[in-house]
Amino acid sequence: MLKYTSDHEWLRAEGDEIVVGITPHASEQLGDVVFIELPETGREVAAGEEIVVIESVKAASDIVAPVAGTITAVNEALADAPGDVNSDAMSAWFFRIKPADGVSLDGFMDESAYQELIG
Amino acid sequence: MTELRRTPLYDLHIELGARMVPFAGWEMPVQYPMGVLGEHLHTRKAAGLFDVSHMGQVILRGEDAAQALERLVPADIVGLARGRQRYGLFTNDEGGILDDLMVANKGDHLLLVVNAACAEQDIAHMTATGLAPEVVTDRALLALQGPGAEAALAALVPDAANLRFMDAVDLTWEGDRLWVSRSGYTGEDGFEISIHESRAPDFARALLAQEGVAPIGLGARDSLRLEAGLPLYGHDMDTGVTPAQAGLGWSIPKVRRAGGEREGGFPGAGAILPELGKSSRARRGLRPEGRAPIREGTPVFAEAEGGEPVGRVTSGGFGPSVGAPVAMASLPAEIPEGATVYAELRGKRLPAVIAPMPFVKPTYKR
The missing domain is CATH 3.30.1360.120 (Probable tRNA modification gtpase trme; domain 1)
Known part of the structure; x- marks a missing residue:
């Protein structure tokens, strides 16, 4: 089941990892994405740490790690085709993270809570 | 607000x-x-x-409107033919740029187009100099x-x-x-x-x-x-930059330069004219390597490591038609075209090549 953060990320639990992307709402707000800098795999990150840079035609913004853990994979294809974030945000995953404290998405918003957040 | x-x-x-x-x-x-x-x-x-x-949009009327505007703008407005338009700059006493503008000779009046953010100030500036601008x-x-x-x-x-x-x-x-x-x-x-x-x-x-x-x-x-390599007021030029430093010396014609028929006679002429063609700083084009856009305010270094910045980016972003990032920066004029400089972005120095502007070929119908 998909969960959402207040930073407009979507989270999907897969085995002992969480797959992270940004929501269509976020991609729409960003405008056309032209550059994405992804973290290195194997990197240990803290919850809330800025680990992805997204540059749109308008501005630079960051994606933070939703939980503390280790980056296990990044979507290299996205670096070559950053526009995929605009065309299909729910498929354009950024990274997979193995949480230090095990996979639990209980603290995050479900679809209806997120829809309420973005109005 | x-x-x-x-x-x-x-x-x-x-x-x-x-x-x-x-x-x-x-x-x-x-x-x-x-x-x-x-x-x-x-x-x-x-x-x-x-x-x-x-x-x-501002109208200046009167037979002496062109002469009067030349007291504020180092362009050839007196010699501007009817039905023609020209680019110019409002300068200040220190030689900085107050605004850029278009001036058209409409026969019985001049039509000026100025930047929205500067309009009020431009009008006050003209009024203070004895002109009677009519705001459209x-x-x-x-x-x-x-x-x-x-x-x-x-x-x-x-x-x-x-x-x-x-x-x-x-x-x-x-x-x-x-x-x-x-x-x-x-x-x-x-x-x-x-x-x-x-x-x-x-x-x-x-x-x-x-x-x-x-x-x-x-x-x-x-x-x-x-x-298109066109500067934007408040970004690529402002009161802290002279026409030569902004790469806009071309807008000051011979007739207003030293030895010209109507030499000087505008604010900051003493600072602006001697610097034309000899400015140590210039507005330079940058083509960053890689895909990361380099934006306004980014410091630029001559070396990949160490040293002090030699300039900064004044406008930058992704150029959709170029298919890559492009930028303008205020840099030493002596750095040759084709040289690599380094823009410091998020703590990393990214190489960028000094490139000619415009980045795309203009298609004006001359």
Whole structure:
């Protein structure tokens, strides 16, 4: 089941990892994405740490790690085709993270809570 | 906060699905549903219609208007032929740039177009110097830009096709007088058209009904002018930069330079004239390697490690038609074209090559 953060990320639990992307709402707000800098795999990150840079035609913004853990994979294809974030945000995953404290998405918003957040 | 002003095309922008943002005291469309990237590419391929009604339109009347304006602007305005338009700068006593502007000779008056954010100050500046600027408050200003601009405008106003780059004349559309110049801010052939506010929405709709014409927002206007190597006031020039340092020495003709017939006689001439052709700083084009856009304010270094910045980026972003990031920076003039400098972004120094501007070939109809 998909969960959402207040930073407009979507989270999907897969085995002992969480797959992270940004929501269509976020991609729409960003405008056309032209550059994405992804973290290195194997990197240990803290919850809330800025680990992805997204540059749109308008501005630079960051994606933070939703939980503390280790980056296990990044979507290299996205670096070559950053526009995929605009065309299909729910498929354009950024990274997979193995949480230090095990996979639990209980603290995050479900679809209806997120829809309420973005109005 | 004072209320944002709306142009005569506000309702049309909303109807077209624009995202409106505050800009220089106005509520302006930053993009339409096509998006900044699409709008940019569309303008270079077909034709884009921009609402630039926020810009100041100012009339100067009187036989001595050209002489009077030359006391503030180091351009050849006295020698500007009727029906022609020219680019110029308002300078201050220190040699800095107060604003940039277009001046057209309309026969019995001069028509100035100034930046929205500077308009009030420009008008006060002119008034303080004894000029009597008349601010035009009842007209919209549209820009139609791109390879399809001529056909689209000529379908409504056939005589527009006869204009060449920087002509500025009055034409008629359905009995209404248009002030038309063949100019723009995209590097493309195109027109700027002033029309009475009451007819502006109908005129804009008539243009949008022409094949290939799409509405374009301020977002794409910025990336288009950046690729065209055109500086933006408040970013690539301001009061801290002289014309030579801003790469705008070309706007000061021989007749206003040392030894010219009407040498000097404008604010800051003593600082500005000796520096022409010898400035130690210049506005340089940058082509960053890789895909990361390098934006305004980014420090630029001569070396990959260590040292102090040698300059900074004044405008930068992704150039959709170039397909890569492009930037303008204030840098030492001595660094040769083709040399690599380093822009420090998020703690990393990224190589960028000093490149000629414009980044795309202009298509003006001269």
